[in-house]
Amino acid sequence: MADGVRVVSRAVVASAVVALAVAAARARGLHIERELLVAAGRALLQLGAVALVVTAVFDQLGLSALFLLVMLAAASASAAGRWGNVARARARALAAIGAGAGTVLAVVFASGAFELQPRFLIPLAGIVIGGSMTATALAGRRLGEEVGDHVGTIEARLALGISARQALAPHISRAAVTALIPAIDQTKNVGLVTLPGAFVGMLLGGASPIEAAQVQLTVLFLLLGAESIAAIVATHLVANALIAPGERIELETQPPL
Amino acid sequence: MNPTVRPQPGRSHDRGRLVVEDLSLERGNRKLLDEVCAIFEPGVVTAIVGPSGAGKTRLLRCLNRLDEPTGGRVLLDGVDHRSIDPRQLRRRVGMIFQLPAVFAGDVRANLSYGLNDPDEEELVVALDAAALPAHLLGQEASTLSVGQAQRMCIARALLRRPECLLLDEPTASLDRDATTAVEQLVASLAGQDLAVVMVTHDLLQAARTADRALLLVAGRVAAVGPADEIQARWPTESAS
Numbered sequence: 001m002a003d004g005v006r007v008v009s010r011a012v013v014a015s016a017v018v019a020l021a022v023a024a025a026r027a028r029g030l031h032i033e034r035e036l037l038v039a040a041g042r043a044l045l046q047l048g049a050v051a052l053v054v055t056a057v058f059d060q061l062g063l064s065a066l067f068l069l070v071m072l073a074a075a076s077a078s079a080a081g082r083w084g085n086v087a088r089a090r091a092r093a094l095a096a097i098g099a100g101a102g103t104v105l106a107v108v109f110a111s112g113a114f115e116l117q118p119r120f121l122i123p124l125a126g127i128v129i130g131g132s133m134t135a136t137a138l139a140g141r142r143l144g145e146e147v148g149d150h151v152g153t154i155e156a157r158l159a160l161g162i163s164a165r166q167a168l169a170p171h172i173s174r175a176a177v178t179a180l181i182p183a184i185d186q187t188k189n190v191g192l193v194t195l196p197g198a199f200v201g202m203l204l205g206g207a208s209p210i211e212a213a214q215v216q217l218t219v220l221f222l223l224l225g226a227e228s229i230a231a232i233v234a235t236h237l238v239a240n241a242l243i244a245p246g247e248r249i250e251l252e253t254q255p256p257l
Numbered sequence: 258m259n260p261t262v263r264p265q266p267g268r269s270h271d272r273g274r275l276v277v278e279d280l281s282l283e284r285g286n287r288k289l290l291d292e293v294c295a296i297f298e299p300g301v302v303t304a305i306v307g308p309s310g311a312g313k314t315r316l317l318r319c320l321n322r323l324d325e326p327t328g329g330r331v332l333l334d335g336v337d338h339r340s341i342d343p344r345q346l347r348r349r350v351g352m353i354f355q356l357p358a359v360f361a362g363d364v365r366a367n368l369s370y371g372l373n374d375p376d377e378e379e380l381v382v383a384l385d386a387a388a389l390p391a392h393l394l395g396q397e398a399s400t401l402s403v404g405q406a407q408r409m410c411i412a413r414a415l416l417r418r419p420e421c422l423l424l425d426e427p428t429a430s431l432d433r434d435a436t437t438a439v440e441q442l443v444a445s446l447a448g449q450d451l452a453v454v455m456v457t458h459d460l461l462q463a464a465r466t467a468d469r470a471l472l473l474v475a476g477r478v479a480a481v482g483p484a485d486e487i488q489a490r491w492p493t494e495s496a497s
């Protein structure tokens with residue numbers, strides 16, 4: 001009973017912090033109050049739903065696989081939404097996230113490092129899909145911006161008889177690198193500047209600091225791998241969308257014929 | 258002009274002939290180019306003139322396939338240019354943009370971009386053809402003046418030994434002296450058997466530099482002829 005009371009009071013306190021953020025945003029005229037509230041509201045509903053769903057699928061591998069597919073679809077839609085005008089963005093985002101998360105999960109489970117059970121599959125997949133989503137969103141968006149900003153230089157390269165892919169190459173690398181900055185910085189500064197989620201969660205949940213560090217390291221390394229793959233695949237696929245037949249760059253998407 | 262920048266020996270005189278047949282370019286519901294016909298001969302400088310928004314840049318970009326026409330075709334030496342590898346096509350049909358496109362690195366790196374290490378001699382000759390001194394080779398390209406950068410771009414295009422050279426308002430951002438230098442350079446290119454197509458909004462420049470002018474109005478060819486005779490066909494304010 002005392003536990004229940006404690007949980008509720010924590011929720012109230014956390015909500016008060018959000019209210020504080022909203023008040024501060026309003027006072028400064030940032031016009032993001034709505035976004036803050038919507039974000040907090042969505043987190044509440046989604047995490048609540050996930051807790052229930054995970055409970056339901058926890059001992060059913062088939063159901064948890066289905067659950068992952070839903071996650072993957074949502075992650076693809078979200079990342080594609082960050083890209084702006086890219087043809088077949090969702091399919092491309094799905095391929096990038098799937099490549100990043102899928103490779104890492106395949107390695108982890110095929111090697112036997114983790115047992116293929118919902119209690120490992122769901123959290124690990126959730127983490128690598130989430131990380132791949134961020135990397136995919138950033139990489140594709142950055143590439144679009146890069147190409148928009150440097151279209152003159154790129155077309156000058158094309159005009160010298162360079163292939164479109166080669167003309168885009170420096171921008172492709174820059175976009176991939178930019179997308180990986182959060183993952184790299186989070187990894188290299190871990191413990192110094194930030195205490196990341198898994199570590200904090202395990203400590204709050206009562207695990208020893210050593211155990212928490214082990215799990216956190218695993219998470220960080222899996223994320224680095226998944227995000228790198230996702231960013232590379234995402235920039236590759238977005239570049240494909242920007243390259244039109246005849247070694248040209250097509251920024252404005254043409255109306256379908 | 259140094260002869261080594263000239264096209265390879267043995268090249269027949271009539272290579273680099275561009276024929277534009279009923280070229281149209283539509284974007285959305287707008288016809289940016291409407292059944293344009295034109296011929297650009299080697300050894301001839303043609304100025305494309307016309308009011309702002311007439312489609313001059315679009316026409317030029319269709320010639321090296323940076324834009325894909327929605328109708329009609331472009332023939333390079335009698336061959337539909339869509340059947341030529343675009344990379345090959347663009348080495349044969351070089352292009353200079355309104356703003357000089359400077360790549361990272363020094364002038365040497367800019368000139369030899371995408372080439373299999375060209376020898377020093379060739380680079381110097383190309384610079385010389387563009388009226389730039391050889392000592393610029395080691396200079397960081399971003400530090401060139403705009404006029405020097407534009408001439409470097411011309412040298413860079415000439416190094417690929419094009420048969421045609423397209424220039425889109427190449428003097429738009431240049432001062433008078435640099436403009437004169439580029440104009441003289443352009444006029445001299447025809448002497449090297451290049452088909453030169455230069456977009457300009459300035460009829461006087463067309464008269465100074467080009468052998469003939471093609472007047473484009475609202476995506477259509479309104480007149481072709483000597484630049485000083487084109488003046489009469491220029492649309493009045495109300496017509497454009």
Ligand SMILES: Nc1ncnc2c1ncn2[C@@H]1O[C@H](COP(=O)(O)OP(=O)(O)OP(=O)(O)O)[C@@H](O)[C@H]1O
Nearest residue numbers: 252284287289308309310311312313314315316458
């Ligand atoms: N993607 C596009 N969609 C619709 N219209 C376009 C598009 N790109 C260009 N245009 C229009 O096409 C017309 C021709 O443009 P273009 O750049 O060829 O003109 P121009 O003759 O070179 O003009 P200027 O002398 O100002 O450079 C303009 O009216 C322009 O607004």
Ligand SMILES: [Mg+2]
Nearest residue numbers: 313314315425
């Ligand atoms: Mg123009």
